Amino acid sequence: MKEYSVVLFFSNSNIFPQEEYEKRLENARKIASVYGLELIEDIYDHTAWLSFIKGLEDEPEKGKRCEKCFEFNLARAAQKADELGIDHFTTTLTISPHKDSIKIFEIGRRLSDKFLEINFKKKDGFKHSLELSDKHELYRQEFCGCEFSR
Numbered sequence: 001m002k003e004y005s006v007v008l009f010f011s012n013s014n015i016f017p018q019e020e021y022e023k024r025l026e027n028a029r030k031i032a033s034v035y036g037l038e039l040i041e042d043i044y045d046h047t048a049w050l051s052f053i054k055g056l057e058d059e060p061e062k063g064k065r066c067e068k069c070f071e072f073n074l075a076r077a078a079q080k081a082d083e084l085g086i087d088h089f090t091t092t093l094t095i096s097p098h099k100d101s102i103k104i105f106e107i108g109r110r111l112s113d114k115f116l117e118i119n120f121k122k123k124d125g126f127k128h129s130l131e132l133s134d135k136h137e138l139y140r141q142e143f144c145g146c147e148f149s150r
């Protein structure tokens with residue numbers, strides 16, 4: 001099995017309102033500290049995200065707006081990986097049973113040849129994430145992230 005030296009990247013301009021963003025970021029900081037990992041924090045630019053998904057506000061969850069949302073965040077990760085000379089990147093989005101990993105992989109591949117297709121749902125990944133959340137007393141979000149999913 002391949003081993004990687006992991007760096008975390010928190011880039012979630014899709015999240016609204018900002019208090020919700022701060023709450024999730026705080027939990028990312030907590031988990032970075034538990035595992036002794038570096039956490040790189042992107043800027044929060046919800047206005048840029050809103051203009052990227054413009055016209056798709058009324059799309060249902062799992063629809064076209066979500067595809068654009070994945071594209072926005074994965075493009076940020078690809079750009080950061082290039083900037084820092086990181087060889088590969090992936091996304092924890094695939095842990096969610098509500099997220100289509102095949103679609104995420106398609107977008108990741110299109111954006112960068114550094115993208116690794118890892119389906120974190122596999123092998124009871126989601127169940128394991130719930131156990132870890134309990135163990136570390138992490139905040140569990142009640143909606144996906146943007147105002148349209150609230």
Ligand code: SF4
Nearest residue numbers: 066069144145146149
């Ligand atoms: S529902 Fe979730 S994935 Fe879809 S646009 Fe909103 S934040 Fe992004």
